[in-house]
Amino acid sequence: MTTATHRPAYVLPLRHDRDADLAELTAYLRWLSGRAEVVVVDGSAPRWFERHRRAWGDLVVHVRPDPELRCANGKVAGVITGVCLVRAERVIIADDDVRYDGDALAAVAGALDGADLVVPQNYFRPTPWHCRWDTARSLLNRAFAHDYPGTLAVRRTAFHRFGCYDGDVLFENLELIRTVRARGGTVQYLLSPLVRRLPPDVRTFLSQRVRQAYDSFAQPWRLAAELAILPAAVAAARRGGRLVAGGLVAAALLAEAGRRRAGAAAVYPADSALWVPLWLAERGVCSWLAVGTRVLRGGVSYRDGRLRVAAHSAAQLRDRVKVTGVKARRAGWGRPSSRAPARTRSAG
Secondary structure, three states: OOHHHHOEEEEEOOOOOOOHHHHHHHHHHHHHHHEEEEEEEEEEHHHHHHHHHHOOOOOOEEEOOOOOOOOOOOHHHHHHHHHEEEEEEEEEOOOEEOOOOOHHHHHHHHHHHHEEEEEEEEOOOOOOOOHHHHHHHHHHHHHOOOOOEEEEEHHHHHHHHHOOOOOOOOOOOHHHHHHHHOOOEEEEEEEEEEEEEEOOOHHHHHHOOHHHHHHHOOOHHHHHHHHHHHHHHHHHHHHOOOHHHHHHHHHHHHHHHHHHHHHHHOOOOHHHHHHHHHHHHHHHHHHHHHHHHHHHOOOEEEEEEOOOOOOHHHHHHHHHHHHOOOEEEEEEEOOOOOOOOOOOOOOO
């Protein structure tokens, strides 16, 4: 077990608006509290917040997001609130469906000894059909570079020194990564060990299709490639089915390379690469729906509003540094509020 003086902090921002497996999450927090300084920043409605307070009040620091933080993306407010409260230098930030084990916790926290921000990788377990579908995306990402997980790790002092990050974007993890880089910080990507993630239910999976495609507005080259999927498939089909089949086989082989990279075949199902054609078809359609959402509605729906910006470009973030400096702050963006919530075992 990690010694108390070297224990990392663990910030878990969440917002529940319906029944969840409270017993399973409580068991995880109980295990985690023996290995890390845990802060749960809970933006749930009063009914759910009170349930969580009763279940977790003796295990972790349980607080609401700082009301002074005005962020269209509530997760960012939760992260900033939590990082303001922790004492440990090494801070792991994770969604409520992420499940570290002891080895992964030690590896990710330890990697912060040589970086300001660490980006690990996720895998689903268990793996129902819709998770295998979504795993195809992760494998293609790994084949070319890296996937974007539901967890990051950051040095607390670096987080504050760099001025936190914008809370009005959809792809908040990419925004944090780019913010750290724009301010001269170091980012390390870990291809292993992989960190387990629980599967969403089918309803949640379906609701995320267009929103995940909208993330690609933050990576124009990727968006262009995804928008080209349908036209390319139609053009190839007109020239003969062999071109379509050849393209799908090539994509599946790339995904298989991503599955085997850095020993990840041990956690990704053997048939994962075979789901690539379905994911490509989905992204080919949803990318155009994402464009329509931006043009016709001004942004993608998120919680109680809409978000137009997926993430700012590296050039935009560098320009912000030049104009306003590291201590810049505008509404919902910048350094954390000077008035953090009281650091107690449970506060509400």
